[in-house]
Every structure is written in C-alpha cells, then in structure tokens.
Amino acid sequence: MNTATSTSFFLFLFSSMLFLQSSHAAVSCSVVAMKAIPCVAFVTGKQPKPAPGCCSGLQQLAHGAVTVVDRRAICQCLESGVKAFPGVQDRLLSQIPSFCGIKIGFPVSLNTNCNKIN
Template identity: 30%
Template sequence: MASSGMIKFTVVLTCLAVIASHAEAAVTCAGVLNSVAPCIVYLNGGGISPVPPACCAGARSLNLQTRTMPDRQAACRCLKPILNSFPNPAAVPTIAPKCGVNLSFKITPSMNCATIN
C-alpha cells in the first residue's frame, strides 16, 4: 500500500505538471519532480539514513536544470508546495550537501521563490 506522502506527492506532481506547461523558464515541474522523486524514501525516513544514490543523481540533475535565475525560480515554484507533505521537511536542504552537490539556491519550506537569483 502506498504511503500518504507518496500519494500526496503523486497528486501534486500531476497538478504541477499541468501548470508548468505555461512557465516561461526552460525547466519544467515534471523534470524537477522526476529529479527529486528518488528522494522520497530518504525524506519519509526523516533524513537520518544515508542518501540513496538515485536521490544524489536527482540532486545533480536538478543542479543542471537550474543554471539560470528563471529556471531556479521555476524549480522553487515546483518544489515549495510539496515540501511540507514530508514528515521532516527540514531534511530537504540536507540532500544536496550530503550528495556533494552545490545547488545555487537552498530548498526550504520557507523559501521565497521571487527572491531567488
């Protein structure tokens, strides 16, 4: 049986993929959410287990997708609505550093997408 976090993520992913088709940035919500999907197990575990290799690959992919300010802001708009659906949203910003990825913006539930540069 699927966890409630996975069900919420799937619903949000579907909704955001539809909305994202109107975005000006080259990054899409479907691409962003596909990158972070392998991290769900880590996040549902509270971020205390080692980050799975597939999650680190997703963090690297997200980093490649967010090279410009519009792309970073678009990725932020895709990610922000789902962050609080995880049992420990504070674990989200730990992923990139644990994977050795230097994202150009910090992913937190309180991030302001309009101020990301």
C-alpha cells in the same frame, strides 16, 4: 502511507503544479517530480541518507537550471510539493545539498522564498 501511495501522491502534487512554470523554464514540474521522488524516503526520515537516484536526479535538475526563471520554477515545484507532503523534515531537507554534492547558492528549507532566488 506506503511507498506506492507516497510516490503516487508526490507525482500528483508535482504534476498539478505545472501552472507555476514559466513558458521559458527548461524543466516542467512533472520532470521535477520524477527527479525528486527518490528523495522522499530520506526527507521523511525513513532512510539514513538520500538514495543514489535522489542525488543524481537533483544534480540533473541543478545542472539544468541555467536561468533565474529556471531556478525559481524548479524551486516552486519542490516547495509546493514538500509543503503539501506530510512528514517532510526541514532538517533532513536542508542536508540534501551536502549529501549529494550540489551547490545551489541558497539554503534548502521548507521556508525558502523561491522569489528571492537569483
């Protein structure tokens, strides 16, 4: 897939996950998608480190995840998107918090159970 196709596919996946959001969540899946798109090249192994837009977008999401409902909803949007996106490497996905200086309190993985996030 080329970059434009990847970006469009990623946006489609995230925007189609809106039903996962609780009405109390501060962030919609479409916003999560826009914040996470710059991370695609890194988590698929096409870039050696996350782009600045990746880190800033995910930092904004982390700061906006005030409640458990918010954190779980954002996690579910990301989880659904990355699992449906071919080429995402779990080892690269798990490196994003340290690369971006984000403390989220749970491991980032393709196997993260969003329902267990507090």
